[in-house]
Amino acid sequence: MANLQHIRRRIKSVKNIQKITNAMDMIARSRFNAAREALLSNLPYVAKTREIMRRVMSQMRGQEYEHPFIKTRDELIAEQQEGAGKFLFIVIASDKGLAGSFSSNVLKEAHDTIEYDGTSETSSLDADDDDENFHRKNFDALKGIKPAGKRTPKQQRQMAATGGMARAAGHRGGGTSGAKNLSVAREYNDADYIEGIELITVGRKATTHFKQRGYNIIKSYHGISERPQYKYAKEITDLVMERFASGEIIDVTLIYTQFKSAISCTPDDVTLLPIVTDDYAKTSANLKEEYIYEPDVVSILNDFLPQRIATRIYGAMLHSAASELSSRMNAMSNATDNAQELVGRLNLFYNKVRQAGITNEINEIVGGANALE
Amino acid sequence: MATILLEVATPDKGEVYAKEINMLITRSICGELGILPKHANLLTELVPHAMRIKEGGGETKLFVSGGFMEVTPEKITILADAAEAPDDIDVERAKAAYKRAEERLAKKDSEIDIDRAEAALARAKARLLVKGVPIP
Numbered sequence: 001m002a003n004l005q006h007i008r009r010r011i012k013s014v015k016n017i018q019k020i021t022n023a024m025d026m027i028a029r030s031r032f033n034a035a036r037e038a039l040l041s042n043l044p045y046v047a048k049t050r051e052i053m054r055r056v057m058s059q060m061r062g063q064e065y066e067h068p069f070i071k072t073r074d075e076l077i078a079e080q081q082e083g084a085g086k087f088l089f090i091v092i093a094s095d096k097g098l099a100g101s102f103s104s105n106v107l108k109e110a111h112d113t114i115e116y117d118g119t120s121e122t123s124s125l126d127a128d129d130d131d132e133n134f135h136r137k138n139f140d141a142l143k144g145i146k147p148a149g150k151r152t153p154k155q156q157r158q159m160a161a162t163g164g165m166a167r168a169a170g171h172r173g174g175g176t177s178g179a180k181n182l183s184v185a186r187e188y189n190d191a192d193y194i195e196g197i198e199l200i201t202v203g204r205k206a207t208t209h210f211k212q213r214g215y216n217i218i219k220s221y222h223g224i225s226e227r228p229q230y231k232y233a234k235e236i237t238d239l240v241m242e243r244f245a246s247g248e249i250i251d252v253t254l255i256y257t258q259f260k261s262a263i264s265c266t267p268d269d270v271t272l273l274p275i276v277t278d279d280y281a282k283t284s285a286n287l288k289e290e291y292i293y294e295p296d297v298v299s300i301l302n303d304f305l306p307q308r309i310a311t312r313i314y315g316a317m318l319h320s321a322a323s324e325l326s327s328r329m330n331a332m333s334n335a336t337d338n339a340q341e342l343v344g345r346l347n348l349f350y351n352k353v354r355q356a357g358i359t360n361e362i363n364e365i366v367g368g369a370n371a372l373e
Numbered sequence: 374m375a376t377i378l379l380e381v382a383t384p385d386k387g388e389v390y391a392k393e394i395n396m397l398i399t400r401s402i403c404g405e406l407g408i409l410p411k412h413a414n415l416l417t418e419l420v421p422h423a424m425r426i427k428e429g430g431g432e433t434k435l436f437v438s439g440g441f442m443e444v445t446p447e448k449i450t451i452l453a454d455a456a457e458a459p460d461d462i463d464v465e466r467a468k469a470a471y472k473r474a475e476e477r478l479a480k481k482d483s484e485i486d487i488d489r490a491e492a493a494l495a496r497a498k499a500r501l502l503v504k505g506v507p508i509p
Contacts, residue, residue, distance in 0.1 A: 041387040048382050048450050052443045056416060230384055294403045294417040303418055304441055307452075314384060 004357070007350045011343055018339035024098065025332035031226060032262075032325035038228075039259060039318040046315045053308055056301075057275065059291060067298070068245065069305050071274045085250030088198045088218075088243055089114060090236065090272075092256040092316055093206035094324040095225045100334075102257065102265070102327035103205040106320075109267030110206075110255045114197060198249065200236060202317065218243070225324060228317035230310070237310040244273050256316035257323035263330065265323035270316070272309050375410040379426065381435065381451045389456045390435060396427040397449055399442065408444055415444040419451070421495040423502040434459060436503040438496050462504045471497035471508070 057070075091110045093103050199217045201207045203225040210217055219239060224232050243249045252273040257265050293300045374395055381390035397408040401417040408415075419442050424435045440453035474494035478487070501508050 038385070042384055044388040045382040045384050045452060048380065049452055052416070052441070052450065052452070055443075291414045291416050294401055294406075294415065300416055300418060304416075307441065311384065 004350070004353060007346060007353065011346045011350065014339055014342050014346065018336055018343065021332045021335040021339060025329060025336055028325050028328040028332055032322065032329055035226070035318070035322040035325050036259075039322045042315055042318050046311055049308055049311045052304075056291065056304075067301055069273055069275055070301075071276055086196050086198055086248055087114075088200070088240065088249045088252045090200045090240070090252070090254045090313070091202070091206045091210070092254070092320040093201070093203035093209075093225070094320075095204045095222060096328075097205065098331060099324055099328040100331035102324055103203075103209075106255065106257050106267045107206065107209050109269060113253060113255055113269045198243070200239065202232075202236075202320075224317075226321050228314065228321055230314050233310045233314035233317060236313050237306050240272065240309065241306055250274070254313065254316055256320045259319045259322040259326065262326045265327060270312065272312060275305070376428075377408070377410040377412070377446075378448045379451070380448065381437070381453060381456045383453050383456050385455075389458070392426075392428065394426050394428040398425040398427070399437075399451075400424075401442065408449055411446045412444045412449075413446070415442070417442050419453070421492065422499045434503040436462060436500050438499075439492075457500070457503070459503050459505070462500050464501070464504055464506055467497045467500040467504070468506075471501065 089110065091106070093106050097103065195216075197215060199210055199215050201210060201217055201220045204222050207217060207220040207222070219236075221232055221236070240252050244252060251271065253269055253271050255267065255269045258268040259265050376393040376395060377397075379390060379392055379394045379397055380388060382388050395410075399406050399408065400420055400422040402420055403417070406417070419437055419440050421439045422437065424437055426433045426435060436455075436457045436459075437451060437453040438455040440451060442452075443450045470493060474490050474497060477490040478494065498508060
Protein backbone atom coordinates (compact mmCIF):
# COMPACT_ATOMS: atom_id res chain seq x y z
CA MET A 1 0.00 0.00 0.00
CA ALA A 2 1.21 3.49 -0.91
CA ASN A 3 2.57 5.57 1.89
CA LEU A 4 0.42 8.59 2.76
CA GLN A 5 3.37 10.75 3.60
CA HIS A 6 4.96 9.85 0.30
CA ILE A 7 1.92 11.00 -1.67
CA ARG A 8 1.69 14.19 0.34
CA ARG A 9 5.28 14.96 -0.51
CA ARG A 10 4.63 14.35 -4.17
CA ILE A 11 1.61 16.64 -4.21
CA LYS A 12 3.70 19.32 -2.61
CA SER A 13 6.49 19.02 -5.16
CA VAL A 14 4.05 19.12 -8.09
CA LYS A 15 2.48 22.22 -6.59
CA ASN A 16 5.90 23.84 -6.33
CA ILE A 17 6.65 23.06 -9.95
CA GLN A 18 3.30 24.51 -10.86
CA LYS A 19 4.19 27.72 -9.06
CA ILE A 20 7.41 27.97 -11.03
CA THR A 21 5.81 27.30 -14.41
CA ASN A 22 3.09 29.75 -13.58
CA ALA A 23 5.67 32.43 -12.76
CA MET A 24 7.53 31.68 -15.98
CA ASP A 25 4.31 31.94 -17.90
CA MET A 26 3.65 35.36 -16.43
CA ILE A 27 7.18 36.56 -17.14
CA ALA A 28 6.96 35.31 -20.72
CA ARG A 29 3.59 36.97 -21.06
CA SER A 30 4.81 40.41 -20.07
CA ARG A 31 7.95 40.10 -22.18
CA PHE A 32 5.85 38.86 -25.05
CA ASN A 33 3.69 41.97 -24.88
CA ALA A 34 6.80 44.12 -25.16
CA ALA A 35 8.14 42.01 -28.03
CA ARG A 36 4.84 42.15 -29.89
CA GLU A 37 4.73 45.90 -29.44
CA ALA A 38 8.23 46.21 -30.88
CA LEU A 39 7.30 43.98 -33.78
CA LEU A 40 4.13 45.89 -34.57
CA SER A 41 5.98 49.21 -34.47
CA ASN A 42 8.53 47.85 -36.89
CA LEU A 43 6.06 46.48 -39.45
CA PRO A 44 5.19 49.74 -41.29
CA TYR A 45 8.86 50.52 -41.76
CA VAL A 46 9.58 47.07 -43.16
CA ALA A 47 6.57 47.24 -45.45
CA LYS A 48 7.58 50.63 -46.82
CA THR A 49 11.19 49.60 -47.36
CA ARG A 50 9.91 46.60 -49.20
CA GLU A 51 7.57 48.67 -51.36
CA ILE A 52 10.36 50.98 -52.41
CA MET A 53 12.63 48.01 -53.03
CA ARG A 54 10.03 46.45 -55.27
CA ARG A 55 9.49 49.57 -57.28
CA VAL A 56 13.18 50.21 -57.73
CA MET A 57 13.97 46.61 -58.56
CA SER A 58 11.16 46.17 -61.03
CA GLN A 59 12.51 49.19 -62.80
CA MET A 60 16.00 47.80 -62.63
CA ARG A 61 14.85 44.74 -64.48
CA GLY A 62 15.64 44.59 -68.14
CA GLN A 63 18.36 47.16 -67.85
CA GLU A 64 21.88 46.09 -68.38
CA TYR A 65 22.96 47.27 -65.02
CA GLU A 66 26.00 46.16 -63.10
CA HIS A 67 25.85 45.95 -59.34
CA PRO A 68 27.51 43.19 -57.38
CA PHE A 69 24.41 42.49 -55.29
CA ILE A 70 21.88 42.48 -58.09
CA LYS A 71 21.67 39.65 -60.55
CA THR A 72 19.32 38.19 -63.07
CA ARG A 73 18.49 34.53 -62.74
CA ASP A 74 20.49 33.72 -65.86
CA GLU A 75 23.56 35.29 -64.35
CA LEU A 76 23.01 33.38 -61.16
CA ILE A 77 22.74 30.09 -63.02
CA ALA A 78 25.88 30.86 -64.96
CA GLU A 79 27.67 31.55 -61.71
CA GLN A 80 26.44 28.34 -60.17
CA GLN A 81 27.61 26.38 -63.20
CA GLU A 82 31.09 27.54 -62.50
CA GLY A 83 30.52 26.04 -59.11
CA ALA A 84 32.55 28.53 -57.13
CA GLY A 85 31.49 29.99 -53.86
CA LYS A 86 30.12 29.17 -50.46
CA PHE A 87 26.68 29.60 -48.97
CA LEU A 88 26.13 31.73 -45.91
CA PHE A 89 23.21 31.04 -43.60
CA ILE A 90 21.99 33.18 -40.75
CA VAL A 91 20.02 31.16 -38.21
CA ILE A 92 17.97 32.95 -35.58
CA ALA A 93 16.85 30.79 -32.65
CA SER A 94 16.60 31.30 -28.89
CA ASP A 95 19.03 31.44 -25.99
CA LYS A 96 16.91 29.41 -23.64
CA GLY A 97 14.80 26.32 -23.94
CA LEU A 98 11.49 25.73 -22.18
CA ALA A 99 9.65 27.08 -25.19
CA GLY A 100 8.09 23.94 -26.52
CA SER A 101 9.26 23.01 -30.00
CA PHE A 102 10.35 26.54 -30.90
CA SER A 103 14.07 25.87 -31.25
CA SER A 104 13.78 22.43 -32.76
CA ASN A 105 11.36 23.72 -35.38
CA VAL A 106 13.61 26.51 -36.53
CA LEU A 107 16.68 24.27 -36.50
CA LYS A 108 14.84 21.68 -38.53
CA GLU A 109 13.92 24.35 -41.02
CA ALA A 110 17.56 25.40 -41.11
CA HIS A 111 18.64 21.86 -41.97
CA ASP A 112 15.92 21.58 -44.58
CA THR A 113 17.05 24.80 -46.19
CA ILE A 114 20.75 24.01 -45.99
CA GLU A 115 20.15 20.61 -47.52
CA TYR A 116 17.59 21.73 -50.01
CA ASP A 117 18.50 20.15 -53.30
CA GLY A 118 15.56 21.10 -55.44
CA THR A 119 13.79 17.80 -54.96
CA SER A 120 11.52 18.51 -52.04
CA GLU A 121 8.09 19.72 -52.99
CA THR A 122 6.64 19.30 -49.56
CA SER A 123 7.48 22.69 -48.19
CA SER A 124 4.55 24.98 -47.80
CA LEU A 125 6.92 27.86 -48.35
CA ASP A 126 7.04 27.23 -52.06
CA ALA A 127 3.36 27.93 -52.25
CA ASP A 128 3.36 31.33 -50.63
CA ASP A 129 3.43 34.28 -52.97
CA ASP A 130 6.34 35.97 -51.32
CA ASP A 131 8.25 37.19 -54.32
CA GLU A 132 11.30 37.80 -52.21
CA ASN A 133 11.76 34.20 -51.23
CA PHE A 134 14.39 33.36 -53.77
CA HIS A 135 16.31 30.60 -52.16
CA ARG A 136 14.16 27.71 -53.24
CA LYS A 137 13.25 29.37 -56.50
CA ASN A 138 16.90 29.84 -57.27
CA PHE A 139 17.49 26.27 -56.47
CA ASP A 140 14.61 24.99 -58.50
CA ALA A 141 15.96 26.97 -61.41
CA LEU A 142 19.25 25.17 -60.97
CA LYS A 143 17.69 21.75 -60.98
CA GLY A 144 19.18 19.48 -63.59
CA ILE A 145 22.08 21.74 -64.33
CA LYS A 146 25.38 19.95 -64.10
CA PRO A 147 28.08 22.31 -62.96
CA ALA A 148 31.12 22.24 -65.17
CA GLY A 149 33.92 22.18 -62.66
CA LYS A 150 33.70 21.60 -58.95
CA ARG A 151 30.18 20.84 -58.00
CA THR A 152 28.41 23.01 -55.51
CA PRO A 153 27.82 21.45 -52.12
CA LYS A 154 24.10 21.18 -52.39
CA GLN A 155 24.20 19.50 -55.74
CA GLN A 156 26.51 16.83 -54.49
CA ARG A 157 23.72 15.45 -52.47
CA GLN A 158 21.84 12.98 -54.55
CA MET A 159 19.82 11.74 -51.61
CA ALA A 160 16.13 11.39 -52.13
CA ALA A 161 14.31 13.70 -49.83
CA THR A 162 13.16 11.96 -46.71
CA GLY A 163 11.01 13.17 -43.87
CA GLY A 164 12.36 15.71 -41.48
CA MET A 165 12.63 13.22 -38.66
CA ALA A 166 14.69 10.80 -40.71
CA ARG A 167 16.95 13.64 -41.71
CA ALA A 168 17.40 14.72 -38.15
CA ALA A 169 18.17 11.17 -37.13
CA GLY A 170 20.71 11.00 -39.89
CA HIS A 171 22.36 14.08 -38.57
CA ARG A 172 22.72 12.64 -35.14
CA GLY A 173 24.52 9.80 -36.77
CA GLY A 174 22.66 7.16 -34.81
CA GLY A 175 19.16 5.86 -34.48
CA THR A 176 17.38 2.70 -35.48
CA SER A 177 18.68 0.12 -37.90
CA GLY A 178 16.29 1.40 -40.54
CA ALA A 179 17.93 4.77 -40.49
CA LYS A 180 21.41 3.38 -40.33
CA ASN A 181 22.16 3.30 -44.03
CA LEU A 182 20.80 6.76 -44.33
CA SER A 183 22.94 8.00 -41.51
CA VAL A 184 26.10 6.60 -43.06
CA ALA A 185 25.30 8.26 -46.36
CA ARG A 186 24.43 11.46 -44.55
CA GLU A 187 27.66 11.57 -42.66
CA TYR A 188 29.54 11.35 -45.88
CA ASN A 189 27.54 14.09 -47.49
CA ASP A 190 27.62 16.13 -44.33
CA ALA A 191 31.35 16.40 -44.44
CA ASP A 192 31.14 17.40 -48.07
CA TYR A 193 28.74 20.22 -47.74
CA ILE A 194 29.83 21.57 -44.39
CA GLU A 195 32.86 22.90 -46.17
CA GLY A 196 30.71 24.94 -48.49
CA ILE A 197 28.76 26.59 -45.71
CA GLU A 198 29.32 29.42 -43.29
CA LEU A 199 26.92 30.19 -40.50
CA ILE A 200 26.00 33.18 -38.39
CA THR A 201 23.95 32.14 -35.38
CA VAL A 202 21.76 34.16 -33.08
CA GLY A 203 20.86 32.39 -29.85
CA ARG A 204 22.74 29.79 -27.84
CA LYS A 205 20.51 26.96 -28.99
CA ALA A 206 21.46 27.49 -32.61
CA THR A 207 25.14 27.86 -31.78
CA THR A 208 25.42 24.66 -29.75
CA HIS A 209 23.34 22.72 -32.27
CA PHE A 210 25.55 23.58 -35.21
CA LYS A 211 28.81 23.51 -33.32
CA GLN A 212 28.16 19.91 -32.34
CA ARG A 213 27.75 19.05 -35.97
CA GLY A 214 31.00 20.67 -36.93
CA TYR A 215 29.70 23.57 -38.96
CA ASN A 216 31.82 26.61 -39.58
CA ILE A 217 30.23 29.34 -37.45
CA ILE A 218 31.81 32.66 -38.32
CA LYS A 219 29.95 34.67 -35.71
CA SER A 220 27.43 34.05 -32.93
CA TYR A 221 25.24 36.43 -31.00
CA HIS A 222 24.04 35.47 -27.55
CA GLY A 223 21.79 37.21 -25.07
CA ILE A 224 19.92 39.28 -27.63
CA SER A 225 17.26 36.86 -28.81
CA GLU A 226 14.48 38.08 -26.53
CA ARG A 227 15.17 41.74 -26.96
CA PRO A 228 16.76 42.42 -30.34
CA GLN A 229 18.44 45.71 -31.06
CA TYR A 230 18.91 47.38 -34.40
CA LYS A 231 22.65 47.77 -33.90
CA TYR A 232 23.13 44.00 -33.91
CA ALA A 233 21.19 43.72 -37.15
CA LYS A 234 23.51 46.35 -38.57
CA GLU A 235 26.56 44.47 -37.34
CA ILE A 236 25.36 41.28 -38.97
CA THR A 237 24.63 43.20 -42.17
CA ASP A 238 28.14 44.64 -42.24
CA LEU A 239 29.59 41.18 -41.82
CA VAL A 240 27.34 39.72 -44.50
CA MET A 241 28.20 42.51 -46.90
CA GLU A 242 31.88 42.07 -46.28
CA ARG A 243 31.73 38.33 -46.86
CA PHE A 244 29.60 38.71 -49.96
CA ALA A 245 31.78 41.46 -51.41
CA SER A 246 34.84 39.25 -50.97
CA GLY A 247 33.37 36.95 -53.59
CA GLU A 248 33.66 33.82 -51.46
CA ILE A 249 29.98 33.80 -50.66
CA ILE A 250 27.45 33.55 -53.45
CA ASP A 251 24.25 33.18 -51.51
CA VAL A 252 23.05 34.54 -48.15
CA THR A 253 19.93 33.06 -46.60
CA LEU A 254 18.21 33.99 -43.38
CA ILE A 255 16.29 31.41 -41.34
CA TYR A 256 14.00 32.61 -38.58
CA THR A 257 10.57 32.02 -37.09
CA GLN A 258 7.78 34.10 -38.46
CA PHE A 259 5.28 35.31 -35.93
CA LYS A 260 1.75 35.03 -37.27
CA SER A 261 -0.31 35.03 -34.11
CA ALA A 262 0.10 34.03 -30.48
CA ILE A 263 -0.74 30.44 -31.36
CA SER A 264 0.85 30.19 -34.78
CA CYS A 265 4.54 30.67 -35.51
CA THR A 266 6.16 29.06 -38.50
CA PRO A 267 9.82 28.85 -39.44
CA ASP A 268 10.64 30.67 -42.65
CA ASP A 269 13.64 31.19 -44.90
CA VAL A 270 14.42 34.25 -46.99
CA THR A 271 17.29 35.04 -49.29
CA LEU A 272 19.11 38.25 -48.55
CA LEU A 273 21.72 38.16 -51.30
CA PRO A 274 22.03 38.16 -54.22
CA ILE A 275 18.96 40.11 -55.16
CA VAL A 276 17.35 38.57 -58.20
CA THR A 277 15.48 41.05 -60.34
CA ASP A 278 13.36 38.42 -62.09
CA ASP A 279 11.22 38.03 -59.01
CA TYR A 280 10.17 41.63 -58.98
CA ALA A 281 8.54 41.30 -62.38
CA LYS A 282 5.01 41.29 -61.01
CA THR A 283 4.89 44.93 -60.08
CA SER A 284 6.71 46.25 -63.11
CA ALA A 285 3.48 46.95 -64.96
CA ASN A 286 2.52 49.62 -62.44
CA LEU A 287 5.56 51.67 -63.04
CA LYS A 288 5.98 53.47 -66.30
CA GLU A 289 8.09 56.43 -65.39
CA GLU A 290 11.70 56.19 -64.45
CA TYR A 291 13.12 57.24 -61.16
CA ILE A 292 15.38 60.19 -60.66
CA TYR A 293 18.21 59.14 -58.40
CA GLU A 294 20.05 61.76 -56.42
CA PRO A 295 23.01 61.79 -56.56
CA ASP A 296 23.11 58.70 -58.78
CA VAL A 297 21.83 55.18 -58.88
CA VAL A 298 25.05 53.50 -57.75
CA SER A 299 25.54 55.52 -54.57
CA ILE A 300 21.87 55.26 -53.69
CA LEU A 301 21.86 51.50 -54.09
CA ASN A 302 25.15 51.17 -52.22
CA ASP A 303 23.45 52.74 -49.23
CA PHE A 304 19.93 51.50 -49.70
CA LEU A 305 20.61 47.78 -50.15
CA PRO A 306 22.51 47.37 -46.85
CA GLN A 307 19.76 49.34 -45.17
CA ARG A 308 17.19 47.01 -46.67
CA ILE A 309 19.09 43.95 -45.50
CA ALA A 310 19.56 45.35 -42.00
CA THR A 311 15.85 46.06 -41.89
CA ARG A 312 15.04 42.51 -42.89
CA ILE A 313 17.41 41.03 -40.33
CA TYR A 314 16.04 43.29 -37.60
CA GLY A 315 12.49 42.42 -38.63
CA ALA A 316 13.34 38.72 -38.52
CA MET A 317 14.87 39.12 -35.05
CA LEU A 318 11.72 40.81 -33.81
CA HIS A 319 9.57 38.09 -35.35
CA SER A 320 11.74 35.46 -33.74
CA ALA A 321 11.60 37.15 -30.32
CA ALA A 322 7.83 37.39 -30.39
CA SER A 323 7.59 33.76 -31.55
CA GLU A 324 9.97 32.54 -28.86
CA LEU A 325 8.10 34.28 -26.09
CA SER A 326 4.70 33.21 -27.31
CA SER A 327 5.94 29.61 -27.60
CA ARG A 328 7.28 29.83 -24.05
CA MET A 329 4.01 31.29 -22.89
CA ASN A 330 2.08 28.42 -24.44
CA ALA A 331 4.49 25.78 -23.14
CA MET A 332 4.39 27.19 -19.63
CA SER A 333 0.64 27.59 -19.47
CA ASN A 334 0.28 24.00 -20.70
CA ALA A 335 2.70 22.88 -18.02
CA THR A 336 0.72 24.76 -15.39
CA ASP A 337 -2.51 23.16 -16.57
CA ASN A 338 -0.93 19.72 -16.55
CA ALA A 339 0.40 20.27 -13.05
CA GLN A 340 -3.09 21.27 -11.94
CA GLU A 341 -4.51 18.08 -13.38
CA LEU A 342 -1.77 15.99 -11.80
CA VAL A 343 -2.43 17.56 -8.39
CA GLY A 344 -6.12 16.72 -8.80
CA ARG A 345 -5.38 13.10 -9.60
CA LEU A 346 -2.87 12.79 -6.78
CA ASN A 347 -5.37 14.28 -4.35
CA LEU A 348 -7.94 11.71 -5.39
CA PHE A 349 -5.41 8.93 -4.97
CA TYR A 350 -4.37 10.34 -1.60
CA ASN A 351 -7.96 10.39 -0.38
CA LYS A 352 -8.57 6.87 -1.64
CA VAL A 353 -5.53 5.59 0.20
CA ARG A 354 -6.49 7.48 3.33
CA GLN A 355 -10.05 6.08 3.15
CA ALA A 356 -8.72 2.60 2.63
CA GLY A 357 -6.61 2.99 5.74
CA ILE A 358 -9.59 4.18 7.80
CA THR A 359 -11.78 1.34 6.55
CA ASN A 360 -9.08 -1.08 7.45
CA GLU A 361 -8.80 0.27 10.97
CA ILE A 362 -12.59 0.14 11.48
CA ASN A 363 -12.56 -3.45 10.25
CA GLU A 364 -9.87 -4.29 12.73
CA ILE A 365 -11.74 -2.62 15.62
CA VAL A 366 -15.02 -4.29 14.69
CA GLY A 367 -13.23 -7.60 14.28
CA GLY A 368 -11.58 -7.17 17.67
CA ALA A 369 -14.91 -6.22 19.36
CA ASN A 370 -16.64 -9.23 17.79
CA ALA A 371 -13.94 -11.54 19.06
CA LEU A 372 -14.51 -10.27 22.64
CA GLU A 373 -18.20 -11.13 22.63
CA MET B 374 -4.73 73.54 -53.14
CA ALA B 375 -3.24 70.29 -54.32
CA THR B 376 -1.87 68.01 -51.65
CA ILE B 377 0.55 65.13 -51.43
CA LEU B 378 0.62 62.38 -48.82
CA LEU B 379 3.66 62.41 -46.55
CA GLU B 380 4.52 59.26 -44.64
CA VAL B 381 7.45 59.01 -42.25
CA ALA B 382 8.35 55.64 -40.74
CA THR B 383 11.11 54.55 -38.34
CA PRO B 384 12.23 51.05 -37.33
CA ASP B 385 11.29 51.49 -33.67
CA LYS B 386 8.24 53.71 -33.67
CA GLY B 387 6.47 52.68 -36.86
CA GLU B 388 4.63 55.35 -38.75
CA VAL B 389 5.34 58.61 -36.95
CA TYR B 390 3.76 60.94 -39.49
CA ALA B 391 1.06 60.43 -42.12
CA LYS B 392 -0.75 63.47 -43.45
CA GLU B 393 -1.77 65.22 -46.65
CA ILE B 394 0.54 68.21 -47.04
CA ASN B 395 1.10 71.05 -49.50
CA MET B 396 4.86 71.16 -49.61
CA LEU B 397 7.87 69.52 -48.05
CA ILE B 398 11.26 71.17 -47.78
CA THR B 399 13.95 68.68 -47.01
CA ARG B 400 17.69 68.26 -47.32
CA SER B 401 19.25 65.40 -49.22
CA ILE B 402 22.94 64.59 -49.47
CA CYS B 403 22.95 66.72 -52.63
CA GLY B 404 21.28 69.78 -51.15
CA GLU B 405 17.89 71.25 -50.31
CA LEU B 406 14.81 69.92 -52.07
CA GLY B 407 11.32 71.33 -52.20
CA ILE B 408 8.71 68.70 -53.00
CA LEU B 409 5.34 69.78 -54.34
CA PRO B 410 2.40 67.56 -55.30
CA LYS B 411 2.81 65.66 -58.60
CA HIS B 412 6.55 65.55 -58.27
CA ALA B 413 8.43 63.12 -60.55
CA ASN B 414 9.59 59.77 -59.16
CA LEU B 415 12.64 60.30 -57.04
CA LEU B 416 14.79 58.28 -54.70
CA THR B 417 17.38 59.98 -52.56
CA GLU B 418 19.22 59.85 -49.28
CA LEU B 419 18.60 62.40 -46.54
CA VAL B 420 21.04 63.96 -44.09
CA PRO B 421 20.09 64.66 -40.45
CA HIS B 422 18.11 67.88 -40.52
CA ALA B 423 14.89 69.66 -39.62
CA MET B 424 12.30 69.10 -42.34
CA ARG B 425 9.80 71.86 -42.99
CA ILE B 426 6.28 70.73 -43.73
CA LYS B 427 3.79 73.20 -45.18
CA GLU B 428 0.16 72.30 -44.77
CA GLY B 429 -2.99 74.36 -44.65
CA GLY B 430 -1.19 77.70 -44.54
CA GLY B 431 0.95 76.78 -41.55
CA GLU B 432 4.38 75.29 -41.26
CA THR B 433 5.56 72.55 -38.93
CA LYS B 434 8.98 71.13 -38.40
CA LEU B 435 9.98 67.51 -38.07
CA PHE B 436 13.36 66.16 -37.12
CA VAL B 437 14.78 63.29 -39.20
CA SER B 438 18.10 61.64 -38.44
CA GLY B 439 18.88 60.78 -42.05
CA GLY B 440 17.49 57.97 -44.12
CA PHE B 441 15.86 57.58 -47.48
CA MET B 442 13.13 59.45 -49.28
CA GLU B 443 11.06 58.10 -52.10
CA VAL B 444 8.79 60.45 -54.00
CA THR B 445 6.00 59.46 -56.36
CA PRO B 446 3.44 61.92 -57.78
CA GLU B 447 0.94 61.06 -55.01
CA LYS B 448 3.10 60.12 -52.07
CA ILE B 449 6.32 60.91 -50.24
CA THR B 450 7.73 58.06 -48.18
CA ILE B 451 10.53 58.77 -45.75
CA LEU B 452 12.41 55.95 -44.09
CA ALA B 453 14.33 57.47 -41.22
CA ASP B 454 16.38 55.90 -38.45
CA ALA B 455 14.61 58.29 -36.11
CA ALA B 456 12.04 61.04 -36.60
CA GLU B 457 10.67 63.33 -33.92
CA ALA B 458 8.06 66.05 -33.76
CA PRO B 459 8.98 69.14 -31.67
CA ASP B 460 6.99 67.81 -28.69
CA ASP B 461 8.98 64.58 -28.56
CA ILE B 462 12.39 66.18 -28.49
CA ASP B 463 14.40 66.17 -25.29
CA VAL B 464 16.15 69.54 -25.33
CA GLU B 465 18.56 68.80 -22.51
CA ARG B 466 19.67 65.60 -24.13
CA ALA B 467 20.15 67.27 -27.50
CA LYS B 468 22.17 70.07 -25.87
CA ALA B 469 24.35 67.54 -24.08
CA ALA B 470 24.84 65.58 -27.28
CA TYR B 471 25.78 68.79 -29.08
CA LYS B 472 28.38 69.67 -26.50
CA ARG B 473 29.83 66.18 -26.46
CA ALA B 474 30.10 66.03 -30.24
CA GLU B 475 31.74 69.47 -30.36
CA GLU B 476 34.27 68.49 -27.73
CA ARG B 477 35.13 65.36 -29.61
CA LEU B 478 35.62 67.23 -32.84
CA ALA B 479 37.71 69.90 -31.11
CA LYS B 480 40.12 67.28 -29.79
CA LYS B 481 41.01 66.15 -33.30
CA ASP B 482 42.10 62.87 -31.82
CA SER B 483 42.70 60.20 -34.39
CA GLU B 484 41.27 57.69 -31.92
CA ILE B 485 37.73 58.97 -32.35
CA ASP B 486 35.53 58.48 -35.32
CA ILE B 487 35.26 61.89 -36.99
CA ASP B 488 32.36 60.83 -39.22
CA ARG B 489 30.34 59.65 -36.28
CA ALA B 490 30.99 62.77 -34.24
CA GLU B 491 30.02 64.96 -37.16
CA ALA B 492 26.82 63.00 -37.68
CA ALA B 493 26.01 63.31 -33.97
CA LEU B 494 26.63 67.05 -34.16
CA ALA B 495 24.34 67.39 -37.17
CA ARG B 496 21.61 65.41 -35.40
CA ALA B 497 21.81 67.49 -32.24
CA LYS B 498 21.77 70.71 -34.27
CA ALA B 499 18.72 69.60 -36.23
CA ARG B 500 16.89 68.58 -33.06
CA LEU B 501 17.50 71.97 -31.46
CA LEU B 502 16.43 73.70 -34.66
CA VAL B 503 13.13 71.80 -34.73
CA LYS B 504 12.51 72.76 -31.13
CA GLY B 505 13.38 76.38 -31.88
CA VAL B 506 16.09 76.47 -29.23
CA PRO B 507 19.09 78.68 -30.02
CA ILE B 508 22.21 76.68 -30.66
CA PRO B 509 24.75 77.26 -27.89
